[in-house]
Amino acid sequence: MKKSITLVAGSQHTKNSLVKQLREYLSDVAKIKSYAIDEGIDNKIRDELVIISSLAAKDELIQLDKLDLNCEIIVANRTISYDHIDEIVLLPPGTDVLFVNDVKKSTYEGIKALEKLGIDYLNYIPYYPGVKEVRADIDIAITPGEADKVPSYIKRVYDIGPRIMDFTTITKILNKLGILDKRAGQFSRKFLKKIINIAKRLAQLNKTISELNQHLNHVIDGLNDGVLVYDNQGYISVFNENLKKIFNLRFSQAIGKNLKQVIYNKSLLKYLMDRSISEEKIFNIHDTKVLVNKFQLPNSDYVIATFKNVKETIEVNDRIKRELIKKGFYAKYTFDDIIGSSKKIKKLKDISKKLANTDLTILIEGESGTGKELLASAIHNASKRKNGPFLAVNFSALLNELVESELFGYEEGAFTGAKKGGKEGLFEQADGGTIFLDEIGDISPKVQAKLLRVLQEKEVMRIGGTNIKPIDVRIIAATNKDLSKLVDKKIFREDLYYRLKMGYIKVPPLRERKEDITQLIKYFIKTETREDIKIADEVIKKLKKYDWYGNVRELKNILSYMLAVRDNNYITLKDIPDRGFFKRRTTSFDINIELDEEQKFILKKIYELNKQGKVVGREKLAKTTKGTQYEMTKYQMRGRLDKLERMGLIIKKKGKHGTILSNKGEQILMDLMGNKGV
Ligand SMILES: Nc1ncnc2c1ncn2[C@@H]1O[C@H](COP(=O)(O)OP(=O)(O)OP(=O)(O)O)[C@@H](O)[C@H]1O
Numbered sequence: 001m002k003k004s005i006t007l008v009a010g011s012q013h014t015k016n017s018l019v020k021q022l023r024e025y026l027s028d029v030a031k032i033k034s035y036a037i038d039e040g041i042d043n044k045i046r047d048e049l050v051i052i053s054s055l056a057a058k059d060e061l062i063q064l065d066k067l068d069l070n071c072e073i074i075v076a077n078r079t080i081s082y083d084h085i086d087e088i089v090l091l092p093p094g095t096d097v098l099f100v101n102d103v104k105k106s107t108y109e110g111i112k113a114l115e116k117l118g119i120d121y122l123n124y125i126p127y128y129p130g131v132k133e134v135r136a137d138i139d140i141a142i143t144p145g146e147a148d149k150v151p152s153y154i155k156r157v158y159d160i161g162p163r164i165m166d167f168t169t170i171t172k173i174l175n176k177l178g179i180l181d182k183r184a185g186q187f188s189r190k191f192l193k194k195i196i197n198i199a200k201r202l203a204q205l206n207k208t209i210s211e212l213n214q215h216l217n218h219v220i221d222g223l224n225d226g227v228l229v230y231d232n233q234g235y236i237s238v239f240n241e242n243l244k245k246i247f248n249l250r251f252s253q254a255i256g257k258n259l260k261q262v263i264y265n266k267s268l269l270k271y272l273m274d275r276s277i278s279e280e281k282i283f284n285i286h287d288t289k290v291l292v293n294k295f296q297l298p299n300s301d302y303v304i305a306t307f308k309n310v311k312e313t314i315e316v317n318d319r320i321k322r323e324l325i326k327k328g329f330y331a332k333y334t335f336d337d338i339i340g341s342s343k344k345i346k347k348l349k350d351i352s353k354k355l356a357n358t359d360l361t362i363l364i365e366g367e368s369g370t371g372k373e374l375l376a377s378a379i380h381n382a383s384k385r386k387n388g389p390f391l392a393v394n395f396s397a398l399l400n401e402l403v404e405s406e407l408f409g410y411e412e413g414a415f416t417g418a419k420k421g422g423k424e425g426l427f428e429q430a431d432g433g434t435i436f437l438d439e440i441g442d443i444s445p446k447v448q449a450k451l452l453r454v455l456q457e458k459e460v461m462r463i464g465g466t467n468i469k470p471i472d473v474r475i476i477a478a479t480n481k482d483l484s485k486l487v488d489k490k491i492f493r494e495d496l497y498y499r500l501k502m503g504y505i506k507v508p509p510l511r512e513r514k515e516d517i518t519q520l521i522k523y524f525i526k527t528e529t530r531e532d533i534k535i536a537d538e539v540i541k542k543l544k545k546y547d548w549y550g551n552v553r554e555l556k557n558i559l560s561y562m563l564a565v566r567d568n569n570y571i572t573l574k575d576i577p578d579r580g581f582f583k584r585r586t587t588s589f590d591i592n593i594e595l596d597e598e599q600k601f602i603l604k605k606i607y608e609l610n611k612q613g614k615v616v617g618r619e620k621l622a623k624t625t626k627g628t629q630y631e632m633t634k635y636q637m638r639g640r641l642d643k644l645e646r647m648g649l650i651i652k653k654k655g656k657h658g659t660i661l662s663n664k665g666e667q668i669l670m671d672l673m674g675n676k677g678v
Pocket residue numbers: 337338339340366367368369370371372373374375438480552553556
């Protein structure tokens with residue numbers, strides 16, 4: 001027959017965990033009833049055996065008159081559950097932890113229980129609702145199943161579960177039930193199993209830690225620097241491979257030894273052991289200059305020191321610089337890459353080479369695609385700065401708001417979104433080299449003012465900064481606009497204009513040096529394909545007839561097109577793209593041309609008559625004006641045509657061949673017709 005026992009606990013929480021524990025041993029021999037005082041108890045408790053969770057609970061039951069004192073009563077001794085103990089045994093000795101429980105008494109009991117279990121090396125701070133002194137500088141809490149009472153600032157909570165009945169209590173119960181002899185074996189096995197489980201988990205944890213350790217050791221050994229870790233007494237815990245090399249310690253073991261046994265350099269020893277020194281210092285170790293740096297690990301006894309081979313560090317820095325250059329801070333071209341043997345190109349190269357020998361600021365003017373960047377790059381490579389960086393900045397590609405921070409950098413917190421630690425500007429990055437400022441006409445007045453300062457003072461100040469940094473950078477600026485006109489219009493500062501124009505180069509447009517076209521074509525074929533491509537003479541002849549408003553870049557594009565569409569290794573007339581491919585937009589120089597309605601009318605008439613195959617003269621043109629608002633005599637027409645010729649829009653052919661539109665005139669007319677009609 002099953003025995004009947006009753007368990008009473010203070011709280012429902014404790015009741016549940018104790019019932020669970022009792023069932024493990026007694027479910028087949030006893031019927032277990034259970035009550036929690038906080039749930040309310042109706043009848044007086046009496047049974048063959050009554051187990052009460054604590055003395056406090058017993059006192060409360062007596063006070064409430066809910067306990068029949070004539071029955072067999074066992075008051076449980078409770079201890080920490082071993083199930084979660086492995087989580088806390090690994091906390092470092094001396095760690096401050098809050099021990100959280102429901103009331104003062106059980107809080108102190110819990111702490112005592114942990115200490116009795118041997119976990120007496122933690123610094124327990126008792127905490128329970130209503131506690132007077134609260135320490136807010138603690139990150140870790142341990143609680144026996146009262147996680148909801150842990151204050152919210154705690155970062156890590158170890159809930160070790162409610163305390164369970166201890167070994168002696170269980171033995172007492174088994175004894176009272178008269179089954180101790182039968183159950184002792186099973187009981188101790190279960191108990192042992194738990195211990196073994198903990199041991200297993202700890203062993204696994206140990207294994208993981210030692211693997212992690214090994215991994216970390218590999219990482220530390222793989223570092224380029226020497227790494228040394230020692231405690232305040234000088235005992236070494238880390239001495240990596242690189243450090244062994246620096247100290248010539250190939251085979252001997254340093255870990256566990258004292259610094260004095262390993263390092264004989266007296267001044268280095270003094271530096272390492274003197275806690276008041278924190279700045280880095282250079283020492284001579286086995287004839288090698290080594291830069292040593294050290295710092296105390298926060299909240300610990302340990303000091304970490306790093307050792308850098310000065311020579312290698314410089315070499316690495318150089319390598320990093322070279323890497324930067326690879327990333328595009330590098331001038332690709334030399335004067336040999338500037339193709340052409342026309343007089344104009346020869347003169348251009350000649351002047352540019354001379355300027356390359358100076359450190360003057362240079363302004364390069366020229367239409368788009370004439371090779372201004374190419375030239376700037378060649379000048380840098382021919383200058384004494386050739387081993388320094390070459391940075392090309394294109395202002396038309398940079399967002400206006402970004403120009404300032406890109407060029408001059410900023411300090412941390414200079415504006416919302418500023419990166420932590422601030423950012424180095426392009427001027428700082430170009431230190432020792434050349435900066436190429438393309439489309440300089442596009443910069444804002446604010447940046448113009450800052451740039452002027454850089455040119456005058458040779459120093460930069462980051463946005464939001466107070467430190468002035470001297471820089472050594474040569475500036476080459478370029479524009480495809482007529483900068484002097486922007487100065488006249490007060491869009492560009494005059495003082496900056498003259499500062500930039502210390503050296504001045506004007507790159508001629510391709511249409512003024514058409515004799516270079518053949519050479520350029522051959523050069524581009526060679527650079528674009530390895531195949532042996534021939535090009536028909538008529539093709540070159542025809543290409544020479546175009547006006548090349550897109551300049552060399554346009555020629556290069558057209559060549560790529562022809563290489564793509566050719567049928568075999570021979571480029572013929574049919575491979576030339578039709579007019580639509582050619583650059584229609586006039587250059588910025590030409591955009592300044594403003595035509596009045598009368599001029600547009602005349603250009604349109606010339607175009608229409610030409611299209612009809614008619615020879616156009618001033619008489620015929622004057623006739624077309626009859627009855628229109630532009631009506632004029634042939635003499636008046638002559639004056640108008642002279643002006644259009646001076647503007648480069650028409651060509652008056654000799655003899656009876658009449659007047660035609662120049663390519664430029666045709667392009668402007670096409671643009672007008674395309675955009676708004678004439
Ligand atoms: N004389 C030349 N010889 C060989 N290649 C050239 C020459 N001139 C220009 N190029 C090539 O034409 C292209 C345009 O040149 P680049 O970018 O230097 O012109 P740019 O004047 O700086 O143009 P933009 O004003 O549009 O910035 C490049 O591919 C360049 O290599």
